[in-house]
Amino acid sequence: MIQDMFDPEFYMGVYETVNQNTKARVLHFGKYRDVAECGPQQELDLNSPRTTTLERQTFYCVPVPGESTWVKEAYVNANQARVSPSTSYTPSRHKRSYEDDEDMDLQPNKQKDQYAGARQAGSVGGLQWCGEPKRLETEASAGQQLNSLNLSSPFDLNFPLPGEKGPACLVKVYEDWDCFKVNDILELYGILSVDPVLSILNNDERDASALLDPMECADTTEEQRVHSPPASLVPRIHVILVQKLQHINPLLPACLNKEESKTCKFKFVSSFMSELSPVRAELLGFLTHALLGDSLAAEYLILHLISTVYTRRDVLPLGKFTVNLSGCPRSSTFTEHLYRIIQHLVPASFRLQMTIENMNCLKFIPHKDYTANRLVSGLLQLPNNTSLVIDETLLEQGQLDTPGVHNVTALSNLITWQKVDYDFSYHQMEFPCNINVFITSEGRSLLPADCQIHLQPQLIPPNMEEYMNSLLSAVLPSVLNKFRIYLTLLRFLDYSISDEITKAVEEDFVEMRKNDPHSITADDLHQLLVVARCLSLSAGQTTLSRERWLRAKQLESLRRTRLQQQKCVNGNEL
Numbered sequence: 001m002i003q004d005m006f007d008p009e010f011y012m013g014v015y016e017t018v019n020q021n022t023k024a025r026v027l028h029f030g031k032y033r034d035v036a037e038c039g040p041q042q043e044l045d046l047n048s049p050r051t052t053t054l055e056r057q058t059f060y061c062v063p064v065p066g067e068s069t070w071v072k073e074a075y076v077n078a079n080q081a082r083v084s085p086s087t088s089y090t091p092s093r094h095k096r097s098y099e100d101d102e103d104m105d106l107q108p109n110k111q112k113d114q115y116a117g118a119r120q121a122g123s124v125g126g127l128q129w130c131g132e133p134k135r136l137e138t139e140a141s142a143g144q145q146l147n148s149l150n151l152s153s154p155f156d157l158n159f160p161l162p163g164e165k166g167p168a169c170l171v172k173v174y175e176d177w178d179c180f181k182v183n184d185i186l187e188l189y190g191i192l193s194v195d196p197v198l199s200i201l202n203n204d205e206r207d208a209s210a211l212l213d214p215m216e217c218a219d220t221t222e223e224q225r226v227h228s229p230p231a232s233l234v235p236r237i238h239v240i241l242v243q244k245l246q247h248i249n250p251l252l253p254a255c256l257n258k259e260e261s262k263t264c265k266f267k268f269v270s271s272f273m274s275e276l277s278p279v280r281a282e283l284l285g286f287l288t289h290a291l292l293g294d295s296l297a298a299e300y301l302i303l304h305l306i307s308t309v310y311t312r313r314d315v316l317p318l319g320k321f322t323v324n325l326s327g328c329p330r331s332s333t334f335t336e337h338l339y340r341i342i343q344h345l346v347p348a349s350f351r352l353q354m355t356i357e358n359m360n361c362l363k364f365i366p367h368k369d370y371t372a373n374r375l376v377s378g379l380l381q382l383p384n385n386t387s388l389v390i391d392e393t394l395l396e397q398g399q400l401d402t403p404g405v406h407n408v409t410a411l412s413n414l415i416t417w418q419k420v421d422y423d424f425s426y427h428q429m430e431f432p433c434n435i436n437v438f439i440t441s442e443g444r445s446l447l448p449a450d451c452q453i454h455l456q457p458q459l460i461p462p463n464m465e466e467y468m469n470s471l472l473s474a475v476l477p478s479v480l481n482k483f484r485i486y487l488t489l490l491r492f493l494d495y496s497i498s499d500e501i502t503k504a505v506e507e508d509f510v511e512m513r514k515n516d517p518h519s520i521t522a523d524d525l526h527q528l529l530v531v532a533r534c535l536s537l538s539a540g541q542t543t544l545s546r547e548r549w550l551r552a553k554q555l556e557s558l559r560r561t562r563l564q565q566q567k568c569v570n571g572n573e574l
Contacts (some may be wrong), residue, residue, distance in 0.1 A: 001061060001062055001063070001064050001065065001183060001184070001185050001383050002060070002061055002171075002180060002181070002182050002183060002184050002185075002186065003060050003061060003062045003158055003159075003160070003182070003183075003375070003377055003572070004059070004060040004158070004182065004375040004377075005057070005058075005059055005060070005181075005382070006057075006058040006059070006060065006227055006373075006374075007056050007058075007373070008056065008057050008058075009055070009056060009057075009058055010053050010054070010055055011029040011030055011031075011033075011053070011054060011055075011056060012036055012051060012052070012053060012054075013029065013031060013052045013053065013054030013504070014027065014029060014030065014050060014051060014052040015027075015028050015030055015036055015044060015045075015048070015051050015052075016026070016028070016044075016045045016048040016050050016051060017038050017039070017042040017043060017044055017296075018042065018045075018487045019040055019042055020041050020042070020043055020045050020046050021089075022205040025045070025422055026039075026042070027050060027065075030054075031054075031174065031238075031336055032172075032190075032191045032238040032240075033193070033238070033273060034193045034195050034198060034231075034236055034238075035195050035197055035198075045179040053162065056172050056173060056174050056177075057172070057173045057177035058170055058171065058172055058173075059170070059171040059173060059177075059180070060158070060168065060169045060170060060171075060228075060374070061168065061169050061170075061171050061186065062157065062158065062159050062160070062166070062377075063159075063163075063164065063165075063166035063167070063168075063448050064185060064248055064348055064383060065159065065160045065161045065164060065348065065350065065381070065383065065386070066161055066348045066349050066350040066382070066386055066387075067248065067343070067347065067348050067433050068343055068346065068347055068348060069343075071248055071249070071250060071347045071348070072252035075250050076249070077218075078250060085475075087188075088341040095174065098325070106259065123375065127220065142185065144290055145239055155225075155230075155233055155234075157234070158374070158376065158377050158380040159377065160366075160377040160378065160379060160380075160382065161350055161379060162362075162379075167234075167235070168234050169234060169235050169236065169237050169428070170229075170234055170235075170236045170237070171186070171188065171190075171237050171239060172190075172236060172237065172238045172239060173239045173242065173243075174238075174239065179244070180244060180264075182375070182381075182431065183382070183383050183384070183431065184244050184383070185244065185245045185248060185383050186242055186243070186244060186245065187242070187243050187254065188239050188241065188242040188243075189236050189239075189240050189241045189242070190237045190240050190241075190242075191238040191240065192235055192237055193231065193235065193236040193237070193238060194231040194232060194235045194236070194237075195231055196232075198228070198230065198231040198236070199349065203474055208446070222371050222372040222537075223371070223372050223373045223374075225372070225500050226372040226373070226374050227373070227374070229454075243445070246384075247385060247488055247490040247491075248347045249346065249347045249484060249485070251481055251484055251485050251488075252268070252485060252488055253268055256542055267386075268489075269493070270323035271488065272485060272486075272489060273540050274537075275482070276486065277539070277540070279482045279483065279486050279550065280302075280486065280538060281485060282479060282481050282482075282483075283302060283487075284298055284299065284302065286343075286471070286475060286483070287301050287302065287341075289471050289506070290341045290468070291338070291455065292334075292455070292456025292458060292459055292460065292461075293457060293459050294310050294455055294456050294457060294458065296453065296456075296555070296558055296559065296562070297325060297453050297455055297456075298453065299555060300323055300453045300555075300559070301323065301325075301438075302506060302534075302536060303321060303323075303531060303534035303538060304321050304322075304323040304436060304438055304451075304534075304540055305342075305345065305346065305436065305487050305532050306487055306490040306491055306534055306537055307319060307320060307436060307491075307530070308320075308385065308434060308436075308491045309418050309434040310495070312432070315417060315432075316417075317417065317418040319530065320418055320434075320436075320438075320450065320530075321436075321451065321530050321531075321534060322392035322415050322437045322438070322439070322448075322449045322450045322451070323438055323439070323449065323450070323452075323453060324439040324441060324444070324447075324449035324452040324453070325438070325439065325441070325453055325455055326441050326442065326443055326444055326445070326452055326453070326454045326455065326568070327442070327454045327455035327456070328393050328440045328441060328442060328455060329393075329442075330393050330442045332464055333464050333465060334464055335389075335391045335393050335440040336351075336391075337464055337465060338440065338468075339351045339389050339391070339469035340468065340472075341468065341471075341472070342387060342389060342438070344472065345480075345483055345484060345487055346484075346487065347385070347484075347488065348383065348385070348386045348387065349386065349387035349388070349389065350379075350382070350384075350386065350387075350388055350389070351389045351391060352379070352388065352389065352390045352391065353391050353394050354391055354392045354394060354395050355394050355395060355396070356395070356398035356399070356400065356404070358397065359400060359404040359407050359408060359502060360400060360401050360403055360404040360407075361403075362379055362407065363376075363378045363379060363381050364378050364379045364406075364407040364410045364411070365378045365380060365406070365407075365410050365420065365421065365422065365423050366378040366380070366381045366420075366422045366423070367422065367423035367424070367425070368422070368424045368425060370425065375422070375522050380410060380411075380414060380420045380433075381420070382433065382435055384433060384434040384435070385434060385435075385436070385491065386413075386435050386436070387435075387436045387438065388435050388436065388437045388438070388441065389438045389439075390411070390437060390438070390439045390440070390445075390447065391440050392439060392440060392441035392442070392446065392447075393440060393441060393442055395446075404447055407448075408447075411447055412447055412448055414433065414435060414437065414448055415437050415448050416448050417447065418432060418433055418434060418435065418467065419431060419432050419433060420433055437449075442519055450527060450530070451531075451559070452559075452560055452563065453562075454562050454563055454566050456562065468509065471489045472574065490537045490538060490540075493542055494534055494542055495536065495537060495542050495544075496542065496543055496544075497543065497544045498544070499541060501543075501544050501545070501546065501549065503544065504549070505529070505544075505549065508549075509525050527556075528552055528553065528556055531535060531552045531555060531556060532544055532548055532549050532552035535551060535552050535555070536548045537549050
């Protein structure tokens, strides 16, 4: 995922070297390189009229936040199946492993000694030199970078979610970088660069100048530390081919909503639609068991999981369907295990434990650090189609301080408007998003929700963990994969309402208002249309039928009746 976009950088696209003995000139290309290299007895001619300066864009990328374990395992297995060792190439020298790079990065003095020895021996990285090795980094800030880097404190990889692991990387894009934006998920093919010269930590200008010609640079020490981290810690990838992914489900083709791949989409959808009805029935049964026998709550959970923002009208996101599951037992581990079930179904998710401490201490909103010239990530910097489960059952009495109030406001804006206002100190910038928010609570949620469904358990297992584990183990992996395909695929189906059904819905609305003006409002009609849309798609229907409209009205009636009954029992508003 693109976590941040750095300023465009200039590099030597074409440069010329001169042989010191024969004066022969050789033209080199600097594309896909971090360092311009000179061969034996060659010297770089900075004054050559053939030198060309070009521009490229750098993205700081991190692993997909909240990526499910089953997704990672599927991609690893697929990559291992595709990769086979070459039989036509025998390496002439031993390549240092990634772990060795990391070890050298943690021991800069050891690295300096190795390079000093290399200079005396007359070779660096397999290239022979007659005198001092001369390498010129193609980025303008190269010389100062080595002098200014100071990694005495641990380097922050800037992951949005706490506890995330995985490699970050600097992605160098050479064309069409305007097509991408922050939080996009990329699939790319390119050239990996972990050149050791990028990892040298040297405060001695003389040692640095032996490898690089120092250049004047106005960047701050902190900015260089962030923008030019050790290559062993944050490798560089020079992009040859890149595409933006609309989803990360490895069980589906990546080309579901591209015009040029309609044939691919049609074949896949057609083959799956033939078995969609039994898959929906099995998924409904599975979620009914997960929700302790409540089939109505299971219906709404399915509708929630396939909902998506399909368009925006002015500032209003259409298609979002935030569900508040109230009635969750407070002292139980039910919500934790329910989240585990959701994790096994969706490609990316995160459970936010809504405690006073978390609300006051966690950083929800990304903000701009002008000293380091980077975007510092926050918990709400998530890619589209992430499932965010907010657990309010852990909330206790306490005082929200100013950051806590801002975090609650950010969550409310995310749910209502599907946007996050990033903090740029002097102003705020809106970043639209498409995040499915599911709230579990004991009573009515403190946060706004499109729909509240009160849980009515039909059974209370004596051991919740054992019950949920047995539920997961009882599902065949092939069936679980069908659930995963079902929930992702239906998000990308086209949907429409015919003029005939539109007229029938309008007449129905007028009739309901005539019988009881307070029974339904314009907002209620909008929610009813969202429920009908998701209900139609859940059955594989891309147009609204009269039957699905009546079924949506029935579900909403059952949900409202249940809420009213619970209100009468408790004597207060849910």
